[in-house]
Amino acid sequence: MTSHLKRFSGLFAAGLLSVAFALPAHAADLEAGKKIFDEVCAACHGTTGRPDPDNPTVAALDPQPADLSDPLFNSREPEADWNIVVTHGGPALGLSSVMPSQKAALKEDEIRNVVAYAKTLAPGSELYPPGELNFFLPVRTKKAFPEDEIVLKGRFTDAEEGDNPWRSILEVEKRFGRRSMGVLEIVYEDDGEDAEITMVEAGAKTVVHWNKEKGSILSAALIYGAATQSGESDEVIPYLAYGKRLSEKSTLQSSARVIVPVDDADEGEVELAGVVHYEWTVNRQAMFPALEVTATVPFDAGDGDSVQWTAVPQVRIGLTRGGHVALNAGIEFPLSDQSYETRYHLVLLWDFADGSFFKGW
């Protein structure tokens, strides 16, 4: 280990250990919540959580009230977000002001009860991974939660020799089934001589296990990368991704990705990555710091030296009020000998399940 690396891994471990592992648990009163829901919310959302389009009051609303009985919608939204929306009204998360604030009408625990009740309105939603486990997208670590998202990634490498290459990736992710996601990626590279699409990747990811109380989620994915250039090999890329809430204000994500060139499997490598995000505020339109560490291990690594370590300090910047459009910027420093000085990463993501790109700025 280099001294650099020791320092970084020390910091990383300290970060992990210094956070509390206890999560606050308070039971809500569902019966009291139902009473409030029927009195206050049902006029728009319907007593079952499904707005009745034949009701003239509902039909006159623009936009239409959310269908709280839809298990995909109900499961993917964290309860904390619904607390914010019900307390402060739609605009607090970039939604419409037609969704009224209840701050003046209801007490804090009444809001907690009615939101907890609203969460029960979609039978079967417990078969979908809960939005509480949808952590911030890291720069290198793979995410476990399935998304409806468009991601644009840019990477600029400050090389030690020759031209500084650019790489851009356009990624489209779409949920299917209860716990799965399909993904399509187009990789475009510009090394100063050639600028072209070098790879097209397609695959799927599925959540294999989660535990809402423990705040943990595990996914498995399989991606096939088709090289567009002759002479370049296609790749098979299976990975595991794990996420864990460490405390109210911090999350850990880690992934193990195996990259196997189809033409020469011995040339493959394993990419390990882990990241801790510090969620210091519930406000989504904010900056959240994170520290990520990666290790790339070639299949034929004879001695420990050929393992490549990097550290990627980064910041997530929520651009919209609900954070459904966000930037992620990071600088990657090699901690072991590498052919580049630094890499600059910029990631723009748009979670299209939460509305149009232009909503809630």
Ligand code: HEC
């Ligand atoms: C005047 C009609 C109206 C009332 C009353 C109302 N809502 Fe809404 N609600 C809406 C509309 C409209 C939306 C959709 C806003 C949008 O999509 O921009 C919405 C959205 C929501 C959402 C979705 C938030 C998200 O993450 O997308 C939740 C949860 C919700 N309401 C819960 C409640 C609860 C609980 C109550 C009662 C305390 C309530 N609403 C009362 C009209 C109403």
